[in-house]
Amino acid sequence: MVLSLVMFTGASQFAFVGVAAAGGSPLAAVSASLLLGVRNAFYGVPLSEILHPRGLARLWTAHFVIDETTAMAVSQATRRAQRYAFWATGLILFSLWQLGSLSGALIGRAVVPSDVGLDAAAPAVFLALLWPFLRRREARWVALGGAVVALALVPVAPPGIPVVAAATVALVAGLRPSRRGSEDQLEDRDIT
Amino acid sequence: MALLIAAVGSYLLKLAGVSLPESILNHPKVQRVAELLPIAMLSALVAVELFDGGGRYAVDWRALAGVAAGVGALLLRRGFLVVFVVAISVTALLRLVT
Numbered sequence: 348m349v350l351s352l353v354m355f356t357g358a359s360q361f362a363f364v365g366v367a368a369a370g371g372s373p374l375a376a377v378s379a380s381l382l383l384g385v386r387n388a389f390y391g392v393p394l395s396e397i398l399h400p401r402g403l404a405r406l407w408t409a410h411f412v413i414d415e416t417t418a419m420a421v422s423q424a425t426r427r428a429q430r431y432a433f434w435a436t437g438l439i440l441f442s443l444w445q446l447g448s449l450s451g452a453l454i455g456r457a458v459v460p461s462d463v464g465l466d467a468a469a470p471a472v473f474l475a476l477l478w479p480f481l482r483r484r485e486a487r488w489v490a491l492g493g494a495v496v497a498l499a500l501v502p503v504a505p506p507g508i509p510v511v512a513a514a515t516v517a518l519v520a521g522l523r524p525s526r527r528g529s530e531d532q533l534e535d536r537d538i539t
Numbered sequence: 540m541a542l543l544i545a546a547v548g549s550y551l552l553k554l555a556g557v558s559l560p561e562s563i564l565n566h567p568k569v570q571r572v573a574e575l576l577p578i579a580m581l582s583a584l585v586a587v588e589l590f591d592g593g594g595r596y597a598v599d600w601r602a603l604a605g606v607a608a609g610v611g612a613l614l615l616r617r618g619f620l621v622v623f624v625v626a627i628s629v630t631a632l633l634r635l636v637t
Contacts, residue, residue: 350542350546353543353546353547353550354545354546354549354550356549356553358577358581359545359549361584362580362584363542363545365584365587365588367541369587369591369593370593373540373541374541376541376545377541377544377545377548379580379584380545380548380549381545381548381549381552382576382580383576383577383580383581384548384549384552384553385552385573385576385577386573386574386576386577387549387552387553387556388552388553388555388556388559388564388573389556389564389570389573389574390553390556391553391555391556391557391558391559391564392556392561392564392565394556394557395556395557395561398557400557405554405557405558406554408557409550409553409554409556409557409558410550410553412553412556412557461634462631462634463627463631464601464602464605464626464627464628464629464630464631464632464634465627466599466602466630467601467602467605467606467609467626467627467629467630468623468626468627469584469588470584470585470588470589470602470606470626471605471606471609471622471623471625471626471627472619472622472623473581473584473585473588474581474585474606474609474610474613474622475609475613475619475622475623476577476581476619477577477578477581477582477585478613480577480578480581481578485575486575486578489575489578489579489582490578490579490581490582491582492579493578493579493580493581493582493583493586494582494583494585494586495586496579496583497582497583497584497586497587498586498587498590498591498596501587501590501591501594501595501596502594502595502596506591506593506594509583509587509591510580510583510584510587511580512583513579513580513582513583514576514579514580516575516579517572517575517576517578517579517580518572518576520571520575520579521568521571521572521573521574521575522568522571522572
């Protein structure tokens with residue numbers, strides 16, 4: 348409940364709870380949720396241009412930086428529509444998120460989770476979050492690699508560590524020299 | 540305590556995004572790693588949730604079938620909520636009849 352108020356970023360929340368519930372150490376739970384939150388920092392680049400947050404406004408603008416607000420904001424045509432989309436999406440989702448967490452907390456007390464199939468909920472939710480990324484071929488390889496690394500570590504590493512270790516797959520894949528070197532250079536030139 | 544650190548950390552990452560100079564975050568390598576991070580980790584979470592029975596491999600075929608039904612919903616381009624409901628209903632139903 349409180350987690351939803353202070354940590355408004357679903358995937359990280361789910362990861363934290365998932366790792367902690369599996370008996371992972373606090374450190375593993377924290378690392379898993381923070382590594383999943385890294386992408387939010389990169390949403391700041393297009394959003395800063397759109398919103399121009401200054402001084403203290405930055406502090407509360409930042410809390411609403413998530414996948415959905417970024418996607419809605421950058422897809423609008425005019426600056427005004429972009430700002431409106433960011434704040435409207437942010438506030439609506441934030442309210443619904445809190446309502447959802449509250450009802451979840453109340454229902455959770457009344458039922459046995461596995462009776463109502465809730466043990467399938469976590470993997471299904473993670474999969475649904477992952478799905479839109481998988482359109483690119485490279486992403487599918489990285490997803491496969493992450494799953495393989497994590498599963499390989501299950502019998503040997505303490506709980507939670509397999510998930511954190513999967514981050515190395517992203518690191519290796521991301522830092523590997525690009526096979527399409529010329530294409531990358533072209534992009535660099537466009538930016539400068 | 541860990542919860543607090545995770546919450547503050549998640550927030551600081553977002554704050555960094557709207558505060559840091561663009562040149563750091565616009566570095567192509569940095570961006571690629573950040574793009575791939577959630578992909579590797581979400582996929583790892585799916586795998587671990589399904590096949591980790593507390594330090595050894597274990598799978599509950601009913602949960603697996605539920606998630607498979609969820610994949611069906613994803614293939615039909617259904618939204619998040621539908622996937623969730625389909626997955627838990629199939630699992631709960633199978634558990635009821637077996």
